[in-house]
Amino acid sequence: MVQGTLQLQWADPPRAQPGRTQAQPHLDAWLDMGPGRRVALDVAQAQRAAGDLYALANRRVAVSYDTRATLAASSKVMAASGALPVISAIVPTDRLPQRALAMGADGRVMASAPVLGATRWVTLMCKFADIATEQKPRSFFQDQYGNAPGQLGHYWSEVSYGQINLAGSSAHGWYTLPKPRAAYLADVNGRQKAQLSELFSDCAAAADADVDFAGIQGVNLMFNGELDGSAWGGGACTTLDGTYTCTRVTWSPPWSFANLAPLAHEMGHGYGLPHSNNSDGDSDTYDNPWDVMSDAWRNATTDATYGLLPKHPNMYQRERLGWLPASRKRVVAADNRETQEFVLDAGSVLKTANTQLVVLALPAQPDPYKTVIYTLEARRRTGTYEANLAGDAVIIHRLEDYGIAYSVDRDTPAANFSSNEGSMLKVGGRWNTPDELHWVEVVSATAQGFVVRVGPRQRSMSSPAPVLERPTQVASSSPATPRPSAPTPAARPQSSVRRRGCDALPSLLRLAPVCVWLER
Incomplete structure (x- = not known):
């Protein structure tokens, strides 16, 4: 058994152009046990073992493995195939609210921890060492957190019926990253993938002298260039104000932060919301225009400053x-x-x-x-x-x-x-x-x-x-x-x-x- 903080990260590609196939989302899961100590988790196994895996995002959990199943497979075979040890259970170890893990009247287990009160986010604007463009001024990102209709503070208060707010949220930057864009990309299983933890660490380190990270509930990272073709949302860990911290994080390229809808979608992942879908049975999860956690683009309202606005989640x-x-x-x-x-x-x-x-x-x-x-x-x-x-x-x-x-x-x-x-x-x-x-x-x-x-x-x-x-x-x-x-x-x-x-x-x-x- 191992213990650590469960981290989930969703990749969300941009909306497909007419005549093109929609790119697919991707979900990574791992256990963070401290600086430089991470254990990758097979997502399908983790979903079965945890039941409500999304409710455990950014929480302390214990992961146990089926040693008989793991030993039955040769370590050489597992290494050659890239297979991970078989997970038997994932359970929370943090102190749970009274309603958590209780059986609801609808027959389902309520494993999620309520998200209530002030959820302060910090926006960090970072530019790659080889890209000078600054698409938006700091004031644009600061105003995104406002409480007027069409701003994030107003949106999250409305959809939560006043249960959460973004009080104290702020924006900072632009900061220059120590490396060019290509240095933050790696080939993973035949595809280019942004190194999200490194981007988070380098961006936070560049902003550390200016930003008070105490008590934050999330960090929105804005980059002045494309990442790996996707925006990302979920969680990550790095050193903030001298303390190794795990928190909600989003990673947005310009096409994402130019519209409030995809940014709210990624923040939803940060709050532990999974994707929604429709019932056509295909592989496209972005085809339910009733839900910001599926199709953030279609049937959205528009704001002159913040582009497409987010619909409500289900x-x-x-x-x-x-x-x-x-x-x-x-x-x-x-x-x-x-x-x-x-x-x-x-x-x-x-x-x-x-x-x-x-x-x-x-x-x-x-x-x-x-x-x-x-x-x-x-x-x-x-x-x-x-x-x-x-x-x-x-x-x-x-x-x-x-x-x-x-x-x-x-x-x-x-x-x-x-x-x-x-x-x-x-x-x-x-x-x-x-x-x-x-x-x-x-x-x-x-x-x-x-x-x-x-x-x-x-x-x-x-x-x-x-x-x-x-x-x-x-x-x-x-x-x-x-x-x-x-x-x-x-x-x-x-x-x-x-x-x-x-x-x-x-x-x-x-x-x-x-x-x-x-x-x-």
């Missing part, structure tokens, strides 16, 4: 970090037997007594980290950051792969980018979980969200469970005609409330369900 990840008040989360149990109707306010509503996150629980798995759940959240085109979204709708996410949120697309096949109608559950739209334990219907719109109805599987006599979906889309040039909405139970006397049961015809027929009203 509600489940905000709740993981302790930003969503417990009263705004509703869990529908896997064995739910009652139909529930409630107001689901958009995530952009800062103060509300209504629900903003719905968790549709599924039966728990032996490994709670592998338990799949579905979430519902409302999105409205409003405000500084959400005004250019694809529509006003309820968005469904499937949580799997150790905490990755996939936006659900009900079209077949799924669209390349989930800004399509299939990704939006609108008024009159219906959907059920694949196992048919839950069905969802959007009843009506409100000023700040939607009235949503959620219920258990329904059966009419001995027929199969219902398939509830949005109005059928006909693959032709003529618009589809939506099915008429059924009357709501609320409009009937309580003594004669009826519920709707829908019999699904075989899916290959592509026909609408046959629905009947049943007395209750």
